[in-house]
Amino acid sequence: MSGKRKRDYRTVLQEVLRILPSPPAVRSITLDFEQALWTVFRELLPNVSLQGCLFHRTQALWRKENWITGTMWPQSCWSLFMLPIRTNNDIEAWHHGLNSRANNRVHLPFYLLVELLLQKARLVSIQIRLVSDGKLSRIQRKKYRLLQSKIFKHWEDFNGNEISARRLLKLCSYLNGPATRT
Numbered sequence: 001m002s003g004k005r006k007r008d009y010r011t012v013l014q015e016v017l018r019i020l021p022s023p024p025a026v027r028s029i030t031l032d033f034e035q036a037l038w039t040v041f042r043e044l045l046p047n048v049s050l051q052g053c054l055f056h057r058t059q060a061l062w063r064k065e066n067w068i069t070g071t072m073w074p075q076s077c078w079s080l081f082m083l084p085i086r087t088n089n090d091i092e093a094w095h096h097g098l099n100s101r102a103n104n105r106v107h108l109p110f111y112l113l114v115e116l117l118l119q120k121a122r123l124v125s126i127q128i129r130l131v132s133d134g135k136l137s138r139i140q141r142k143k144y145r146l147l148q149s150k151i152f153k154h155w156e157d158f159n160g161n162e163i164s165a166r167r168l169l170k171l172c173s174y175l176n177g178p179a180t181r182t
Helices: 006-019 035-044 055-062 089-101 110-132 142-159 165-176
Strands: 028-031 049-051
Touching: 006 035, 028 035, 035 049, 049 055, 089 110, 142 165
Parallel strands: 028 049
Antiparallel strands: none
């Protein structure tokens, strides 16, 4: 969405909620760190747990943005400890796929967008059934499966009091950032 104003997010989310056949059974959502977006989600889906995206948090830290001590995003929103999904990359990949199916047209006519979304929507109920039956699972590259297993091993070591918090952070920094070993 090009406009990142509260009014724009509210209009879109209200319309999505209106056209759904029933209230969404969503427990948790991973979002970029955009204040207007968070405000609208908190307002319209107050019982949904909001979680920040690790990739975008890391970007903000590298840019030295000073939101970490503010009140907009409490620690529970940006701490990703023991969470298997820490980014919104799956959604961004879905969006990229949608753009590809639209031949990367910037100003896609509305009726073509609706048709593309309808095609995707027809697959959702099938995908939900396949996931529920254990016949469809998330595709994850070997590199990221290995990264995930290393992170979870470090978390388990920390929870078992085998390593300190300082050591946990250092080990995770080796995996997730351009830190140098000291």
